[in-house]
Amino acid sequence: MGLSDGTVVGATKIVDHGSDSARWNVVLVAEGYKSSELPQFHTDAQNFVNTLFATAPYDTLQGAINVHRLDVSSTDSGADNPVSCGGSGNVATYFDAQFTASICRLLTVNDTNVINAVTANVPAWNVILVLVNTTVYGGSGGAVATFSMAPSAMEIGLHELGHTAFGLADEYEYWAGCGESGHDNHPAVEPSQPNVTIDDNRMTIKWGTLISSITPMPTTANADCTQCDPQADPLPPGTVGAFEGAHYYHCAAYRPQYLCRMRALNNPYCAVCRRRIVETLTPFLPPKTIFKEIKDAKAEKMEKFEKLEWKEFKEVKLELKELEKVIVEIPKLKDAEGDPWLDPGIYERLARIEASVERLAHFITQEERPNVARGALAGEPKAAANRAAPTKPGSSRKR
């Protein structure tokens, strides 16, 4: 039930993008893993890293992030799980992980003990995620984030990271369940978090710059405040507006998009959440390195594509032109004082171009020009065969 129930083995830096003093340091901590199960923790931690770096907007911010793993062994496996939640009671684990009897999905640990252990091993930590070795669904995002190794573990981790690292609110519109009482109308107090609001006025709402002038406001209204709003998304997916039902209340609170990872797992972060993440992590990007990397990698790619001289090249030519423009623009954004120079908008544009170039590379390699591609793209394993099959329309064309 505590510090006598295991041992802190030590920390390992598993993603090294530079000095800890200059990067945003994520620490993944083992809880409820017996000594013999630590190799499983290493796999679980690596899975989380892989998921993180494949998820927007972290995918384009990788250079800002270091990841450390803190191996901690416990006497027993798992977490305390009350019998009322269907569990079998208490186990002996180092950080005393436990599911909460009143809300079974709420998984907490002894935050102070976690923070002390991490501070002793990775003093420059920025955010701590505790991986709890149980397949029972649960997580929480407070001073430290926790998530269990349930089937949807990695998604829970990304959601809790949203709370702990970026101060994002839950966008879902219930507390214990949709039919509950006491959660009809949100109190008339503006929440501090960036992704929920009681304000449905497009002139004053905090994410107003992301709302198109043709989007109705509020975008949806809940006709029955005693329940969650059952209506389907009336607008194209991804539309930003003010959707009623958020922050644990059926009415009088709004979320920015119909869906978001902070509302329900297995959805992308909404535009407001992405913006917050980009703003937070951009200052940790290595300016010179990242600029040089982008410039070198893209220049090399463009040169190779130029040589291909194939019909579809024309289709990406505009995107490559846009890329050249971005490369010219980036250095100009840096002012004489060295103030933040990397406009998040530039990063989104780069990400779009990167995706197009990679889809094209994959297309060339897999379907179109196998011989040319092998030569032209040699040394670019990332861009070609190792990528998952493309799913966007333009890349699955057959000739």
Ligand SMILES: [Zn+2]
């Ligand atoms: Zn949440």
